[in-house]
Amino acid sequence: MSSRVITPGVSGGGPNVRSLEAPGLRIGERIIKALLWVAATLSVVVTTGIVISLLLPSVGFFQQVSIVEFLTGTIWAPAFAEPSFGVLPIVVGTLMVVLFAMLVAVPVGLTSAIYLSEYAPTKVRKAIKPILEVLEGIPTVAIGLFAFSVLTPLIRELTPFLPWTGPFSIGVAGITVGLLIIPLVSSVSDDAMRSVPMSLREGAYAMGATKFEVALRVVLPAAISGVIAAFVLGISRAIGETMVVLLVAGAGNPVLSFDPTKGIQTMTAYIGSTATGDISQGTITYDSIFAVGALLFLMTLVMNVIAIRLVRRFREVYD
Amino acid sequence: MPKATTGDTVTTDEEASSSPSLGVSDALGEERTRQASGVNTFELRNVNVYYGDMLAVSDVSLDIPHNEITAFIGPSGCGKSTLLRSLNRMNDLIPTARVTGDVLYHGVNMYGPTVDPVQVRTVIGMVFQKPNPFPKSIYDNIAFGPRILGMKGDLDEIVESSLRRAALWDEVKDRLKDNAFGMSGGQQQRLCIARAIAVQPDVILMDEPCSALDPVSTGKVEDLMLELKEDYTIVIVTHNMQQAARVSDLTAFFTVAAMDETSNRTGVLVEIDETRTVFSNPKDERTANYVTGKFG
Numbered sequence: 001m002s003s004r005v006i007t008p009g010v011s012g013g014g015p016n017v018r019s020l021e022a023p024g025l026r027i028g029e030r031i032i033k034a035l036l037w038v039a040a041t042l043s044v045v046v047t048t049g050i051v052i053s054l055l056l057p058s059v060g061f062f063q064q065v066s067i068v069e070f071l072t073g074t075i076w077a078p079a080f081a082e083p084s085f086g087v088l089p090i091v092v093g094t095l096m097v098v099l100f101a102m103l104v105a106v107p108v109g110l111t112s113a114i115y116l117s118e119y120a121p122t123k124v125r126k127a128i129k130p131i132l133e134v135l136e137g138i139p140t141v142a143i144g145l146f147a148f149s150v151l152t153p154l155i156r157e158l159t160p161f162l163p164w165t166g167p168f169s170i171g172v173a174g175i176t177v178g179l180l181i182i183p184l185v186s187s188v189s190d191d192a193m194r195s196v197p198m199s200l201r202e203g204a205y206a207m208g209a210t211k212f213e214v215a216l217r218v219v220l221p222a223a224i225s226g227v228i229a230a231f232v233l234g235i236s237r238a239i240g241e242t243m244v245v246l247l248v249a250g251a252g253n254p255v256l257s258f259d260p261t262k263g264i265q266t267m268t269a270y271i272g273s274t275a276t277g278d279i280s281q282g283t284i285t286y287d288s289i290f291a292v293g294a295l296l297f298l299m300t301l302v303m304n305v306i307a308i309r310l311v312r313r314f315r316e317v318y319d
Numbered sequence: 320m321p322k323a324t325t326g327d328t329v330t331t332d333e334e335a336s337s338s339p340s341l342g343v344s345d346a347l348g349e350e351r352t353r354q355a356s357g358v359n360t361f362e363l364r365n366v367n368v369y370y371g372d373m374l375a376v377s378d379v380s381l382d383i384p385h386n387e388i389t390a391f392i393g394p395s396g397c398g399k400s401t402l403l404r405s406l407n408r409m410n411d412l413i414p415t416a417r418v419t420g421d422v423l424y425h426g427v428n429m430y431g432p433t434v435d436p437v438q439v440r441t442v443i444g445m446v447f448q449k450p451n452p453f454p455k456s457i458y459d460n461i462a463f464g465p466r467i468l469g470m471k472g473d474l475d476e477i478v479e480s481s482l483r484r485a486a487l488w489d490e491v492k493d494r495l496k497d498n499a500f501g502m503s504g505g506q507q508q509r510l511c512i513a514r515a516i517a518v519q520p521d522v523i524l525m526d527e528p529c530s531a532l533d534p535v536s537t538g539k540v541e542d543l544m545l546e547l548k549e550d551y552t553i554v555i556v557t558h559n560m561q562q563a564a565r566v567s568d569l570t571a572f573f574t575v576a577a578m579d580e581t582s583n584r585t586g587v588l589v590e591i592d593e594t595r596t597v598f599s600n601p602k603d604e605r606t607a608n609y610v611t612g613k614f615g
């Protein structure tokens with residue numbers, strides 16, 4: 001007790017009152033705080049910058065082409081002498097990719113997530129999880145090449161009754177993108193399902209539920225928000241996927257068609273194949289890239305808003 | 320039916336007066352239901368439970384009588400939950416857990432080759448320490464079991480009768496579609512009991528069902544147990560001496576003992592007897608120390 005410094009003003013016999021003021025300026029703390037603020041601000045600024053740089057050239061575009069014409073037109077011919085800017089054909093192309101991708105990725109990704117989270121022995125899961133994460137990181141151009149050289153011929157071989165024409169197919173592109181996003185869907189869904197508390201599973205088991213009933217009727221509904229989030233992430237990636245689509249669906253055929261055996265241009269494929277060194281700034285073709293980019297951005301945004309709504313509606317909340 | 324309430328304890332019986340605060344009722348007479356039934360739901364013979372190489376419960380032999388309440392008490396880590404979970408094969412869910420010896424359910428070896436653990440759990444239900452309702456509506460919580468088991472009969476009726484049985488109907492009948500998470504902890508636990516009843520088991524195992532509840536909710540759950548024992552065999556793990564004394568007919572006291580040669584510690588059964596005997600006149604000194612709070 002006597003070794004302690006007595007704060008002035010307190011009589012020696014009284015209680016030993018210790019200072020409540022900061023011992024120093026805590027410079028380090030302030031610097032860290034500032035750095036964190038800069039980092040956070042920077043990410044907001046960069047995102048805003050991207051949006052603005054997309055929107056500005058598209059403002060120029062929409063001064064020449066009406067929004068209605070753009071959104072409802074069914075002929076996409078930006079490079080013709082008499083250009084036409086109806087975006088629907090390439091929007092349909094993108095949606096076809098999303099559709100086929102999800103037809104593959106949802107059942108396979110979900111099944112594998114259920115297996116990983118509910119059935120796989122710890123050892124197996126510990127081996128598979130990192131493999132999934134590596135798969136997520138494979139360059140999409142490599143997967144595109146694989147699809148072009150192996151998958152496309154294989155699928156044609158297996159389905160000779162389909163009216164295949166030309167080297168490209170939007171359906172195969174969608175399937176390939178689906179394969180590409182399986183690891184993502186599976187991994188995120190698995191995380192969501194494994195975060196469901198063990199006590200819920202035990203409650204169901206204790207009533208005589210089988211493993212499958214527990215997985216399907218307890219764990220999956222309880223994890224539904226995370227699983228939907230996984231699907232949305234998958235859809236967003238499918239919308240934005242460029243390389244696979246360029247290689248497998250081709251870039252040259254912006255026709256309005258729902259035929260999966262045809263090569264159809266998607267929005268990303270249009271941007272990717274048009275935004276090359278040849279294009280001169282200030283032309284309407286140049287501006288059209290940004291209009292398509294802005295629409296792409298808007299679609300992803302709407303996707304996410306819908307997802308958030310769905311998640312709120314379906315969520316089965318824990319405390 | 321006679322009720323085991325503290326107020327009935329007016330006798331000058333020396334056993335009862337030696338521990339009046341426990342509220343052991345002997346107003347019912349010691350020859351009550353035990354003798355009346357004489358049937359054992361479970362018979363355990365030399366049961367060991369291992370987690371991997373670790374022996375968690377060692378050499379337990381005991382009988383659990385039909386349609387009575389048997390309490391497992393003992394210090395933390397002595398294997399009460401482990402043993403309880405071996406009674407409906409919940410231990411099968413833990414990959415490392417292993418049971419040796421005989422666990423007989425009405426004479427049938429529960430770990431026999433033809434026994435299906437899923438089927439076992441439809442007959443022997445369980446209520447857990449922390450209320451664990453599903454994040455679904457109150458109705459769907461109760462209907463879950465009957466639905467997956469494909470039980471015949473009107474689902475609405477099953478839900479209502481289960482909730483009535485759990486003394487919860489009046490509190491929730493106007494909000495059956497509400498999420499069960501909106502209920503109080505005590506209501507949630509009674510919902511879990513109702514959920515267990517809904518599949519019409521023969522046995523209900525309860526692992527510290529009141530440890531997360533306030534005294535009023537605890538009282539309700541205890542009343543419920545006393546009602547349910549007319550139709551169900553109940554085994555309850557509890558850390559609450561008074562609770563064991565209030566509700567149980569039989570009490571088994573477990574403790575942690577060091578095994579002879581190794582330094583491994585393992586759970587052992589010290590004694591099992593009528594609750595009033597265990598609390599007022601135990602055979603083993605360790606039991607006496609524990610129930611009087613001198614443990615440790």
Ligand SMILES: Nc1ncnc2c1ncn2[C@@H]1O[C@H](COP(=O)(O)OP(=O)(O)OP(=O)(O)O)[C@@H](O)[C@H]1O
Pocket residue numbers: 370375393394395396397398399400401402413415586
């Ligand atoms: N899943 C498990 N894996 C490995 N060891 C376990 C597992 N569950 C329990 N044990 C061990 O088994 C022993 C008995 O545990 P148990 O949970 O049965 O005790 P308990 O008597 O129920 O204790 P409490 O009163 O604290 O609930 C303890 O040593 C515990 O560490």
Ligand SMILES: [Mg+2]
Pocket residue numbers: 399400401526556
């Ligand atoms: Mg326990």
